[in-house]
Amino acid sequence: MKRIYSSHDLIGVHHARNLLDAAGIRAIVRNELLSSAMGELPPAECLAELWVLDDAEAARAEAILREGRLPQTPGATLWRCAVCGETMEAQFTQCWHCGATRGADAPLNR
Numbered sequence: 772m773k774r775i776y777s778s779h780d781l782i783g784v785h786h787a788r789n790l791l792d793a794a795g796i797r798a799i800v801r802n803e804l805l806s807s808a809m810g811e812l813p814p815a816e817c818l819a820e821l822w823v824l825d826d827a828e829a830a831r832a833e834a835i836l837r838e839g840r841l842p843q844t845p846g847a848t849l850w851r852c853a854v855c856g857e858t859m860e861a862q863f864t865q866c867w868h869c870g871a872t873r874g875a876d877a878p879l880n881r
């Protein structure tokens with residue numbers, strides 16, 4: 772198993788899982804209950820995580836998320852991770868590549 776995405780945004784994690792599901796890649800969400808315990812655990816322990824069951828499919832899964840096989844939200848704003856330069860859609864609050872949180876100072880790419 773390989774973790775390919777984690778976020779405080781549970782909806783985003785489930786959305787990513789659905790994308791992989793549609794592509795025939797088996798993935799599970801972990802820690803989703805922990806994310807509701809925010810405040811009692813250190814934030815890093817509370818991230819909902821998306822794990823791909825088969826390591827061999829992890830690269831393809833990452834590519835699917837990265838290449839934007841995401842439903843296009845009209846007027847969606849892309850943002851670029853200030854840490855690694857990965858481009859994310861607006862619904863993601865965290866970089867799936869390096870895990871950095873979307874910062875106010877991250878340059879926006881419209």
Ligand SMILES: [Zn+2]
Nearest residue numbers: 852855866869
């Ligand atoms: Zn990043």
